[in-house]
Amino acid sequence: MEFDLAFATKVFAALFAIMNPFANVPVFLSLTEGTSDGIQRRVAFTASLGTVIGCLVSALAGKLILTLFDTDVNDFRLAGGLLILLIAITMLQGSDSHVHARTPKEKVEDLDPASVAIYPLTVPLLVGPGTIATLIVFGETARTQDRITELAFGMGAFLVLLAATLLSAPFLGRHLPPEAVAITRRLMGMILAALGVEMIVTSLRIAFPGLSS
Numbered sequence: 001m002e003f004d005l006a007f008a009t010k011v012f013a014a015l016f017a018i019m020n021p022f023a024n025v026p027v028f029l030s031l032t033e034g035t036s037d038g039i040q041r042r043v044a045f046t047a048s049l050g051t052v053i054g055c056l057v058s059a060l061a062g063k064l065i066l067t068l069f070d071t072d073v074n075d076f077r078l079a080g081g082l083l084i085l086l087i088a089i090t091m092l093q094g095s096d097s098h099v100h101a102r103t104p105k106e107k108v109e110d111l112d113p114a115s116v117a118i119y120p121l122t123v124p125l126l127v128g129p130g131t132i133a134t135l136i137v138f139g140e141t142a143r144t145q146d147r148i149t150e151l152a153f154g155m156g157a158f159l160v161l162l163a164a165t166l167l168s169a170p171f172l173g174r175h176l177p178p179e180a181v182a183i184t185r186r187l188m189g190m191i192l193a194a195l196g197v198e199m200i201v202t203s204l205r206i207a208f209p210g211l212s213s
Contacts, residue, residue: 004150010195011138011154017192018087018130019051019158021165023185025176027125028169031116037170044166046117047126052159054127055135059151062136063143073140074206080133081199087130088196091189126162137199 028047032040066076135155142151165172205211 001146004147007142007145007147008150008154008157011151012158013191014134014138014195015055015131015155015158016161017188017195018084018128018134019126019162020185020188021162022172022176023181023188024125025165025169025172026178026181028121028166031121032169040170041167043117043121044163044169047121048159048163048166050118050122051126051162054122055131055155055159058127058132058135059139059142059155062132062139066136073136074203076133077137077199078203078207080130080137081196081203083133083196084130084192084199085196088189088193091185091192134195 028044032043035043063073066073138151142148
């Protein structure tokens with residue numbers, strides 16, 4: 001079967017929109033503020049590894065997990081679409097999503113910089129409900145339409161970019177203006193909103209076949 005570049009690009013764009021590595025650079029820097037470059041690199045590496053594991057589990061075992069809870073993929077697609085749409089709306093408004101919530105300021109100072117790699121950086125900041133929902137849907141689509149290679153390519157390309165961004169966070173933090181972060185967040189919000197609407201429409205057409213006509 002011919003390689004479906006459009007599907008791979010959609011996977012990459014969806015993950016980029018949800019996790020938005022560049023917009024999360026200031027968060028990474030605030031969580032590791034006052035630490036050495038070595039600790040920052042360790043946090044970045046651990047967070048990247050944790051994100052890879054979380055994404056693989058969501059994409060490969062998501063259907064099995066849903067089966068254990070007696071939940072249909074289409075039900076999860078509808079719920080995931082609504083969830084992603086809510087995240088997109090908060091991004092378009094220029095605020096952080098309550099779903100991919102940042103750690104409250106009053107608690108950031110109390111965190112051990114070495115421990116923030118898993119919580120809250122990996123979960124729920126990067127691998128939050130929106131990410132999990134998206135990957136479960138993409139994983140099921142890839143299995144049913146024989147697009148595993150495209151899924152792996154799109155997901156792998158994004159995870160490489162994410163790791164490179166986190167490892168470069170100290171450098172980017174000195175050169176990335178706040179305006180660029182704000183513009184990126186809103187642009188990704190539009191892409192994410194379109195993806196959420198597509199997931200909702202698809203699930204409704206499956207649940208109500210009459211809508212397709």
